Amino acid sequence: MTDEAGADTKLVKMIVFAVGEQEYCIPILSVREIRGFEKTTALPFAPHYVCGAINLRGIILTVIDLAVYLNVEPQPDNPRRVVIIVESRNGTVCGLLVDRVIDMADVNLADIQAVAEEDSSLSGLVMIADRMIGVLRLEVVVGQLVGGMTS
Amino acid sequence: MSGDMDDILLVFFQECEEQLQELERGLSALSDGESGKETINAVFRAVHSVKGGAASFGLENLVRFAHVFESSLDGLRSGRVAPTPEIVKTFLKAMDVLSDLVAEAQDGATVDADRIEESRTELQTIIGEGSGNAGQKEEETVPADFAPVPVDFEPVMADFDFGDFGFEEDAQADAASLVVTFSPHTAMYDRGDDARNLLIGLSDVAVAHGGASLVTCETAGLPALAGLETEKSYLSWRVVLPAAVPEESVHTVFDWVSDVCDVTITRDGGSSPGGEEELPEAQATPTEEPEETPAPVVTNAAPVQAPVAASPAHAPISVAEKIMAELPPAPTPAATAPIAVGNAAATRRPVEQATIRVDLHRVDDLMDLVGELVIAQAALESIGQREDGGQQEMIKRIASMKTLTRDIQDAVMAVRAQPVRSVFQRMQRVVREACSMTNKDVVLTLEGEDTEVDRTLVEKLSDPLTHMLRNAVDHGIESAEDRIAAGKPPAGQILLSAGHRSGRILITIKDDGGGINRERVLATAVKRGIIAPDAVLTDDEINNLIFAPGFSTASTVSNLSGRGVGMDVVKQAILGLGGRVTISSVEGQGTTFCLSLPLTLAVLDGMLIVAAGSTMVVPVSSVVETMMVNHQDIYMLPDGANVVSIRGACMPLIPLASELGLGGYNAGGPSEEDVILVVENESGARAALIVEDIRDQAQVVIKSIEKNYRQMSGVSAATILGDGSVSLILDVPALVANALGRIDTRPSDVRTGLAA
Numbered sequence: 035m036t037d038e039a040g041a042d043t044k045l046v047k048m049i050v051f052a053v054g055e056q057e058y059c060i061p062i063l064s065v066r067e068i069r070g071f072e073k074t075t076a077l078p079f080a081p082h083y084v085c086g087a088i089n090l091r092g093i094i095l096t097v098i099d100l101a102v103y104l105n106v107e108p109q110p111d112n113p114r115r116v117v118i119i120v121e122s123r124n125g126t127v128c129g130l131l132v133d134r135v136i137d138m139a140d141v142n143l144a145d146i147q148a149v150a151e152e153d154s155s156l157s158g159l160v161m162i163a164d165r166m167i168g169v170l171r172l173e174v175v176v177g178q179l180v181g182g183m184t185s
Numbered sequence: 186m187s188g189d190m191d192d193i194l195l196v197f198f199q200e201c202e203e204q205l206q207e208l209e210r211g212l213s214a215l216s217d218g219e220s221g222k223e224t225i226n227a228v229f230r231a232v233h234s235v236k237g238g239a240a241s242f243g244l245e246n247l248v249r250f251a252h253v254f255e256s257s258l259d260g261l262r263s264g265r266v267a268p269t270p271e272i273v274k275t276f277l278k279a280m281d282v283l284s285d286l287v288a289e290a291q292d293g294a295t296v297d298a299d300r301i302e303e304s305r306t307e308l309q310t311i312i313g314e315g316s317g318n319a320g321q322k323e324e325e326t327v328p329a330d331f332a333p334v335p336v337d338f339e340p341v342m343a344d345f346d347f348g349d350f351g352f353e354e355d356a357q358a359d360a361a362s363l364v365v366t367f368s369p370h371t372a373m374y375d376r377g378d379d380a381r382n383l384l385i386g387l388s389d390v391a392v393a394h395g396g397a398s399l400v401t402c403e404t405a406g407l408p409a410l411a412g413l414e415t416e417k418s419y420l421s422w423r424v425v426l427p428a429a430v431p432e433e434s435v436h437t438v439f440d441w442v443s444d445v446c447d448v449t450i451t452r453d454g455g456s457s458p459g460g461e462e463e464l465p466e467a468q469a470t471p472t473e474e475p476e477e478t479p480a481p482v483v484t485n486a487a488p489v490q491a492p493v494a495a496s497p498a499h500a501p502i503s504v505a506e507k508i509m510a511e512l513p514p515a516p517t518p519a520a521t522a523p524i525a526v527g528n529a530a531a532t533r534r535p536v537e538q539a540t541i542r543v544d545l546h547r548v549d550d551l552m553d554l555v556g557e558l559v560i561a562q563a564a565l566e567s568i569g570q571r572e573d574g575g576q577q578e579m580i581k582r583i584a585s586m587k588t589l590t591r592d593i594q595d596a597v598m599a600v601r602a603q604p605v606r607s608v609f610q611r612m613q614r615v616v617r618e619a620c621s622m623t624n625k626d627v628v629l630t631l632e633g634e635d636t637e638v639d640r641t642l643v644e645k646l647s648d649p650l651t652h653m654l655r656n657a658v659d660h661g662i663e664s665a666e667d668r669i670a671a672g673k674p675p676a677g678q679i680l681l682s683a684g685h686r687s688g689r690i691l692i693t694i695k696d697d698g699g700g701i702n703r704e705r706v707l708a709t710a711v712k713r714g715i716i717a718p719d720a721v722l723t724d725d726e727i728n729n730l731i732f733a734p735g736f737s738t739a740s741t742v743s744n745l746s747g748r749g750v751g752m753d754v755v756k757q758a759i760l761g762l763g764g765r766v767t768i769s770s771v772e773g774q775g776t777t778f779c780l781s782l783p784l785t786l787a788v789l790d791g792m793l794i795v796a797a798g799s800t801m802v803v804p805v806s807s808v809v810e811t812m813m814v815n816h817q818d819i820y821m822l823p824d825g826a827n828v829v830s831i832r833g834a835c836m837p838l839i840p841l842a843s844e845l846g847l848g849g850y851n852a853g854g855p856s857e858e859d860v861i862l863v864v865e866n867e868s869g870a871r872a873a874l875i876v877e878d879i880r881d882q883a884q885v886v887i888k889s890i891e892k893n894y895r896q897m898s899g900v901s902a903a904t905i906l907g908d909g910s911v912s913l914i915l916d917v918p919a920l921v922a923n924a925l926g927r928i929d930t931r932p933s934d935v936r937t938g939l940a941a
Contacts, residue, residue, distance in 0.1 A: 075799055075911040080847035080899055087890065087903060087911040094903045095893045097939050127893050179894055 044142045050167060051118065051132040054106035058132075058168045059139065059160070066119040066127065068135060084179070087132055090119060096179055097129035103175065104155070109133045122176040130175075141169070197238045199540075201287045204231040208280050209610050216273045225268075228276075229258045235283065240377025246288045246814055247283075248377070250301055254279050257308040266311055275307045287375055288868060296306055315863065362428050364451045365435055368406075368421030373445035380422065383446075386438035387424050393434075396427025397715045421447075541640060543600050551596040554589065591884070594788065602637035605683045605692075608647050609634045610870070612681060615651050619658035626665060627658050632682035638690050639784060645762055646692070646782075649755045653694050654679065661698035671773065673697065685784075689764075691807075692780040701770040703727045710736060728768040732756040760918065763789075763804075765866075789887060791914065793880040793902070796860065797847035800912045802877075802885050802904055807917040809863040809871060809880060828871045831863065837924035840875045845899055866918040870925055879889065885908075887914065 050058035074086030074097050083103035085094050097117055101108035117129040139162045146158040146169055157171040211228035223345075236251035255729060258276070260266040282304045285296045365387060369380050384400060391398035407413075426435070433452055439448050565582050568575045609631045638646075654729045662668075662677035669675055680695040682826040706727050710716045713856050715733045722730075730736060734753050764782035783789070791802035818830045827838040838861075863875040885904035890897075901916035 073910065075903075075913065076797065076847050077894070077913070078847055078899055081414075087894070087913075089905045089909055089911045092888070092905065094888050094890045094905070096890075183288070 044143045047142060048117075048139050048141045048169070049118070050136045050139055050162070052109075052134050052136055053100045053104060053132050055106050056104070056106050056168065057136065057165055058170050059141065059162075060120065060130075060170050060172055062119075062138060064122065064172055066121050068098050068118050070115050071115045071117050071131060072097070081178070088117070088129060090127075090129075093127065093140075095119070095127050095129055097131050098175065099131045100129070101133070120172060120176070124173075124174050124177075126176050126180055128176050128179055139167075190758065194242055197242060198291050199289065200238065201235055204234050205280070205284045205287065206610060207231040207609065208283075209613065210593055212273060212277050212280060213613065213614045216270065218278070218291070218446075224261050225258075229255065229262050232258055232283070235287070237291070237377045237580055240375065242290075243375065246296075246301070247286045247290050250279075250283060250286055250305060252310050253305050254283060254635050257311045259311040266497065272311055275311060276302075277617060279296055279304045279611075281617070285613075307663045362452075363430050363432065363435065364450075365424045365426060366403075366421060367424075367439070367446050368403075369418050369442070371416065371418045373442050374418055375417075376442075377444065378442055378445075380420070383438060383442065384422065386423070387426065387435070390430055390434045391426050391439060393427040396429060398427075400426040400715075402839040410509060411771055413499055510643075519786040535549050541601070541603065546594065547599050551593070551600060554596050556592045558586075558588055558593065560771055561589055569604070585775070598639065598784070600638075601640045603640050603643050604635045604637050605643060605646070605690075606634035608643055608650060609681060609683070611647065612650055615654050616658055616679065620657045624657055624664075627657060627662050627677040627679055629654070629681060633678065633684045636683040636685060636690060638683075638782070640786075641784060642690075642762060646678060649758045649780070650681075650692075650694070652752070652755045655778070657694060657696045657698070661696040663699045667699070671699075686781070690782045690784060692782065693777060694780075695775060695777040697775040699774050700772040701731065701768070702772065706730050706736075725768075729841055731768070732766070788884055789914070791885045792862075792882050792884070792910070793906075794841075794860075794876040795878040795880060796845065797842035798877075799847070800842075800906060800910070802912055802914045803862060803864065803917060804873070804914070807864050807866070807884060809865050811863070812861045814859050814861055814875070829861065831861075834871075836863070836871045836873050838873045838875060839920060839924050841915075841920075842877075844923070864917045864921060866921040870921055872921040872924045873919070885914065 043149075047062040049065055050057055050059045056058060069090075072088060074088050075088045077084060077096065080086070080096075083099050085097040085099045087094050099108075112133050114134040115131060117131050118135070119127065119129050121127045141160050141162070146160045147171045148158045149156060155171055155174045157169050160167050160169055208228055211224050211231065214224045214230070227577055231433055232255045236248055236255055239247040239251060254276075257266070257279075259568065261272070262267055266272060282296065282301055286301070289296050291839055299557075359412060367380075367381075367383065369378075373380075375807055387396045388400075401423045403423060406419045406475065408419065413419075435450055439446060561582065563578070565586070568579050568582060613631075619625075620627050657679050658677070662679070663671070665675040668677065678697045682693045682695075684691050684693075685752040696815055707716075707722065707730070710727075710730045710733065711718050711720075713736065715730065715736060716722070732755070734787075736752065756766055760781070764780055764781055767779045767781075769774065769779075770776040789802075790805040792805050792808055793800055795801070812831070820828050820830070820835075822828060828835045829838045859877055860873050860879055862876055863871055864874055864880075865871045885906075887902045888904055890900075890903045899916055899920050900913045901919075902914045904912050904914055906912050
């Protein structure tokens with residue numbers, strides 16, 4: 035998925051969404067559901083990109099404002115903001131606040147062009163229908179939430 | 186073997202737990218001088234059941250040891266051995282070994298062979314002594330048909346002669362009497378079964394059909410004594426049953442052993458008794474083929490069979506077997522293991538058992554309540570459909586539903602509740618082991634074992650209690666010489682008690698040792714850099730120093746304690762359970778630790794407050810009082826922090842919103858609308874929280890947020906409010922500790938002094 039796949043031509047279904055003007059995608063199999071943005075409960079000592087906690091049918095999970103996280107300008111007054119609930123490979127569940135979900139796409143792993151270091155939150159870029167789309171590395175984004183005490 | 190076998194094995198281990206508990210209970214009763222027949226029988230049964238079950242699974246080590254244990258217990262039962270304290274102690278030790286062996290069979294942690302051997306020798310000494318001292322008496326207790334030292338094989342045959350079953354010689358051959366020949370394989374004895382059981386079964390069948398059975402033993406396969414392997418099965422039997430006996434009932438007798446025993450059933454037409462392997466010619470029902478499964482399923486099994494030509498020390502074993510079979514409540518080994526699915530009362534450390542045993546009436550109560558809930562829901566529905574709205578009615582219904590919900594919650598908690606007995610009884614062993622390591626003599630008294638606590642708590646109590654009791658033995662109780670010098674009895678006393686106190690459970694560990702030597706504690710703390718050399722501490726604070734990480738006064742590190750980890754771990758564990766620990770100690774008279782714990786970990790009574798615009802929950806148990814802000818009482822300290830004086834007591838003022846890093850705190854101090862919440866941590870230290878509003882008081886369900894998020898200081902968990910939004914539950918002890926760390930205030934002693 036988000037691994038820098040070698041020469042294999044493996045197709046992965048990705049969900050494409052917009053944060054600000056920029057489009058990103060994540061593997062669709064890591065998505066649990068997509069729901070409207072609702073009021074979150076602020077968490078103390080949270081990183082600035084964490085909106086807060088929401089209740090998903092009895093499970094409490096945190097919502098990350100991707101715009102803040104990725105340091106892009108969010109679309110102002112967007113009524114279409116949604117939270118994508120994702121589950122990372124180690125079982126952590128969290129929500130990603132995005133401006134809108136666009137569509138799905140089959141991405142050939144071989145087409146992903148690496149852009150950054152190993153531990154970056156972006157594993158690469160891919161061209162879909164002439165649009166440049168960033169491939170998010172979920173493990174990095176979600177992994178920063180857990181582990182370690184807040185100081 | 187497949188998953189089925191694993192399931193049965195699991196049940197066996199669960200049952201072992203129960204038997205071991207039973208054993209422990211019985212032995213404690215014995216050591217308290219209560220040596221009634223009931224008690225001794227219970228103890229004996231417990232060991233026997235473990236042995237029988239273990240044999241069915243081929244758990245060799247376990248069987249061997251249980252066997253010796255059982256034999257020596259038999260000495261007790263037959264009255265040859267008196268339950269003196271020394272002997273009970275040996276039994277207790279043997280019980281520890283036995284439970285370790287069970288654990289070994291369960292997860293493979295090997296038990297020290299020397300320990301087993303030592304205990305085994307001790308056990309054998311008991312009966313050895315018994316028969317030595319009371320050789321005459323033994324003659325009386327041992328059945329006449331049993332000779333302890335077989336010179337040749339004859340006496341053993343006599344053992345299987347079954348004169349007591351009322352066989353009649355003249356029951357010979359009616360027209361079509363049923364002839365059953367069977368030869369058990371060695372594997373059958375390995376399983377813990379016995380040809381004797383089969384013979385009893387057959388004779389029961391015979392009696393049930395109004396006749397009697399005739400038993401002859403075929404000894405043709407028996408080698409000369411020199412070549413005899415004591416653990417092998419050589420004998421086969423021929424039983425003639427009355428004609429009225431249907432073959433089915435005979436098959437039933439052999440149901441359990443069909444795979445390890447060759448059975449032939451013949452309708453004897455009155456002719457000469459057929460040879461052993463003679464196939465039934467004129468058989469009425471040819472479908473009932475002799476079950477001749479070529480047996481050995483269990484090959485590596487243990488020698489359960491009574492070692493026939495063994496030493497005198499082993500001799501009473503056969504007696505044990507015999508008596509057991511005559512004892513109605515004693516479960517036969519085959520029946521022990523596979524029955525009773527779902528028994529899992531006790532829990533042992535490493536394996537968390539996923540089942541609990543619940544009183545039926547509790548489940549019934551719950552069922553009743555759920556029934557009422559259904560009715561209440563129907564009532565609400567009908568009100569909702571009414572034309573006029575029925576506002577008033579609706580409110581009334583909802584109020585009653587609220588009571589109902591609470592009742593259901595209580596009922597569910599009662600289902601989860603378990604007596605602390607399982608943990609407490611384990612502690613007997615901890616103390617015993619600690620005693621033998623430190624060469625002290627300590628008696629642990631248990632009180633209130635029936636106190637019920639939430640299951641999760643029961644499990645988590647085990648480790649802290651173990652630590653504390655070890656400490657009590659190692660550090661608390663003085664050596665016997667010191668005790669005598671201090672005018673105390675040489676044996677130390679530790680009291681472990683549990684009880685309910687205003688919605689919490691209180692566990693007390695009280696020893697009558699030397700108490701905490703405060704000077705030494707203080708000196709050690711200074712030496713280890715835990716406190717500053719010039720610090721002045723109250724007695725209470727000094728006592729609490731033993732909970733400091735890295736603290737240990739033990740001059741030498743023993744393998745029991747003294748490494749300086751332990752008490753701080755204990756404290757963390759108790760705090761983690763939402764409890765608190767207090768110490769009181771009188772020098773020369775002993776130390777008392779009090780653990781106060783919440784009854785459940787799932788639900789708490791919370792006060793809903795508002796801070797930084799969002800609703801949060803403060804556990805009601807930690808709120809002392811609430812009050813309005815009075816600016817005259819607030820003083821600012823040079824570093825910008827505030828203290829508030831409440832009826833003369835100064836305590837740090839915590840503006841909750843900014844403490845949690847949510848929203849700014851207006852520099853002008855709290856506004857007039859704000860509310861002060863005086864909160865208290867587990868050791869009684871207080872702080873004042875400034876919150877914007879108090880909303881409500883409600884029961885909240887505790888939800889962990891750490892699964893999907895990191896730990897936050899000042900927040901212990903989260904909950905979901907009625908409107909579906911998430912609300913944080915504040916960690917009051919942490920908040921108070923933070924505040925106290927910044928502002929050094931005397932603890933509440935001073936306050937009570939002034940407020941009084």
